[in-house]
Amino acid sequence: MRRLHNMTQAYDWGSTSDIPRFLGRSATGEPVAEMWLGTHPLAPSQVETPTGLRPLSDLAGDVPFMLKILAAEQPLSIQVHPGPEEAREGYAREQAAGIPLESPQRVYKDPRHKPEMVYALSTFDTLVGFRPTAEILRVFAQLDSPAVNAASATLRAKTGYKGIVRVLENLLIAPPPASEINQLVIQCKALVHDGVDIKRAYSTAAMIARYHPGDVGIVVSLLLNRFTLQPGEAMFLGTGVIHAHLSGLCLEAMANSDNVMRAGLTRKTLDPEGLIQCLEAGMSRVARVEPGYPSFSTEVYSPAVDEFALAVTQVSPADPDGVALISAEHSIVMCIGGGVQLLNAQGEKVPLSRGEAVYTAAEDGDLTLVGTGEIAQIYLPGPHTPDSELRDLLGARPVRQIPLT
Structure with missing residues (x-):
């Protein structure tokens, strides 16, 4: 288990208070829109080691998922995320053109698709899909x-x-x-x-x-549907879904990608041609995710994609022996309420307060949570990941056929 140090993003639509409050820090008056947990090169997490901080990728390689805290005080851009084919082609095209990764003109930051799931930490308003x-x-x-x-x-x-x-x-x-x-x-x-x-x-x-x-x-x-999620509710947005988050605090679980095609409400580069091309391929699923329950204390939100599943676990003194967490090849565990300790099979202990996170690997073995609090765990799903029920929110639509491998 390695404690993580994570980067924040100061996009102008971000809340000036929600993420600092969540992390137990003082607000500076500047917007803090997102905190990224993962190995994406634009904002990679670092891990604590005996010799100092090192990139998480040095320890874990290219982790296929990413977890974000997102705090919207103003509407985000109207956007669509590409499917696998569009992402590969777009990334190769911009690489060949020599557009720097950090350039404002860059659209495809990596060659991966970006399915994502929103888990609300507060009342969360969003525009998703066509009416x-x-x-x-x-x-x-x-x-x-x-x-x-x-x-x-x-x-x-x-x-x-x-x-x-x-x-x-x-x-x-x-x-x-x-x-x-x-x-x-x-x-x-x-x-x-x-x-x-x-x-x-x-x-x-x-x-x-x-x-x-x-x-x-x-x-x-x-043209777009407006939905409101209450705390603890989750929504899955497959690639090719037009959306624009409006306000609130949430966790975003997603594939390890930052590919976004925008169509308004932003000062960033617009890609209307790419956005329309993605929409013409057909819209993927928009669904409320009803969790599975591997235990009394844990809810699992698994939208049937290869890259990620999200588990939310609560623990209290009513669990004197602690609560077992999901064991996975790759996992990031973040405290989202209270104060807890995470124990691995070797007896190592890491205390976590709200906003603090650790990376765990297969060699950590069985994980146990003790204390009084709540954690969110994003992990690489396997054959024994509990099923979640996906309830379609938009009815029948032309759906793109996207392979899960």
């Missing part, structure tokens, strides 16, 4: 602008998923002027004032406009 055609048309019917009227005509001529993708493509290729978008926001606010808000479409657009006035992403948000 049904009929719902989008009802949302548009209450509004009047050239862009909305053209989108309605496009969607009536070509209904369903492919028609919605065409609407999105038209908006990204020829965004309406900021003055038109601002007028749409005024209409949305008036509708909310009058008690009209179809599935929170208008209030969401008005909220986004406070942070990104005149941005085409405000119009795009009208």
Whole structure:
């Protein structure tokens, strides 16, 4: 077991207080958007060794998963993550072009796909996937602008998923002027004032406009479903799913990738062509993850991908012998509440308070948790990983066929 030291990311949408509070640190007034736990080269974790800190990759190699704490105070960019083929091709293309990995123009940071799962630590709001055609048309019917009227005509001529993708493509290729978008926001606010808000479409657009006035992403948000997760609830987003997190604190479990194609609500490089290409391949699964229960104290969220599963375990004095954790080839264990101690088969002990984490390997053997608290454990799933039930949130959609190997 090796204690981890992890890097944070100061993206401008981040909360100024949530992650510092979670880590027991003083806020500086600057946004702290994410903390990364894993071996991704953009923000690799380090481990404590007798000779000092070393990169986790020196000890564990290229760990296939990554765990993040994410704290959103403002909406994130509207985005899609590529599937395996798009990731490999895009990475090779940008490598051949000589675009530096840290360049703002770089889209593909690695050759891997990025399925991910959100586990809410607070009330967590997000936009995920397209609304049904009929719902989008009802949302548009209450509004009047050239862009909305053209989108309605496009969607009536070509209904369903492919028609919605065409609407999105038209908006990204020829965004309406900021003055038109601002007028749409005024209409949305008036509708909310009058008690009209179809599935929170208008209030969401008005909220986004406070942070990104005149941005085409405000119009795009009208196409998207809004979901709210309560603490302890989880949602799986396969690759090829359009989404934009809005607010709240969560854990993100994902494949070890940072490939993002953006379509608005950001100052970063946009890749509308790549984003549309990913969407045209078909949308992967969007599902609420109902946990499996290997024991009374542990819930396992396993969305049936090769790279990761997430276990959440609670322990208290009611467990005088402690609670057994998942044993896995690779594992990162982070305390998310209280104070605990982690013991391995060799009798080593590591105390953990909230926000502290360790890396464990197969040679640690059986892991035991004692104390009073709660941990989250991301690990490489195996044949004995408990099944989770995935409840589809968006109904029937064209689904891309993505191999799990």
